[in-house]
Amino acid sequence: MATMTNARAALLPLPPADRAAQVTAALADYIDRANLGAGDRLPTERELTIALGVGRSTIRESIRHFQALGVVEARKGSGTYLLRPISGATVHMPLSFETGRLRDVLLQTLEVRRGIEAEAGMVAARRRTAEDLVNIKQKLDEMERVQIAKGTSGPEDLAFHLSIYDATHNPLFKQLLEQMRGAFEHFWEKPFDRPDFARRSFPFHRTLFNAIAAGDPEAAREETLKILAIVEEDIKEMSK
Template identity: 60%
Template sequence: MNETPPSPDTSEAQLSALPPLGRSRQIMDALARYIEQRNLQPGDRLPPERDLTAALKVGRSSIREAVSQLSALGIVEARIGSGTYLLRKISADTVYMPLSVSADGLAEALLMTLEVRRGIEIEASIAAARRRTDEDILRMRDALEEMERTHHREGGSGKADFAFHMSIYDAAHNPLFRQLLEQMRDILDRFWERPFDRNDFAARSFPYHRTLFDAICAGDAEAAAEETRKILDVVEEDIRNMRP
């Protein structure tokens, strides 16, 4: 196992500055090309964060977000004090294949997504109720309280809602839930972008997030599934009622 990055070679792959839009996806693609062209193997270390920042001309937060997404996909592992290591070989064609839908308008796209989201979120809630640890409960509580603060302050909860659901995925202790979410990121993000320009989109589901959390904490898988269904039922009703 190599403990240092491959030495620079101008005849091989190089990293170059990226344009300003879609940074996270571009960083992932750039790293995938670099890994493929350098023929890095599982166990090899990627260039350090400061080198990636300088080479790609992006901020550290963008690098960290991309590495976090690659980590969620099981491609790399960030080890504190050591660096980021490749777990499995990838190429620019396999690193991230975003799912897409073809639909007549936002409402139809959201309804399609919701059908898939129902199965994933209900199963994740059931698994979380069965497997959550004390540490998971603390993380879910922190995410829920931030969501509640955001909701009371802004009328909606946006990314804080997303973070709470992510904490449930993590409490399920099945990495495929998070990997599936990463594959659907481009679509699911539309649930947290003020659909139909309404701050109150799915606001009626707000109380059920607390009852969902309580069910998971109690280890009640059946109740966790039911509370998740209530949340998703509200989302579906609002999609149908708010669409033009």
């Protein structure tokens, strides 16, 4: 097994401005150059913190990224292990668009979201556990609290949808989101500088939760499509 002292695979400190994305790229490159394979243990958080010159929270965020992609596994009391070989070229494949217009990017991404999220809602309605429902409701309550207080709830809205992905018990949903995160996050970044973007979809998040809690896949699909229909309307209206 390769070690942190391997000269060809040395990890070098990152500039202060770099964050989790740079840690992810550096660690992926290290794994590739050190020829680590499935079953090999990754360096510890402490080793990575010292080698890369970043805080533990940044290291943990990067490791969570790898976990979401299904390429590493954390074993309690033992460490983090590689499930399959990876490199900087295979860890993350950001989407690219031929157009630079935000309107077109959002509409193109929405077509993908519609298929993934409608299916995720249906699967979650069939497979959700009592623990999943508690998690989804917590995220929904927080989203509603922030929405009422501030009039917008970007990160909280995203967390709500991620909790539904979790309730599918199919890791591919979150892996797909990780691959497309750059494009998807446009929806939670006040597009067109409008904090009221998609605000009208707010009540349908509660009805979506109710459908999942009731174990009704078709209702979950319908409520998801209502949310995304409003998003599409606002994209077209606000981009005029």
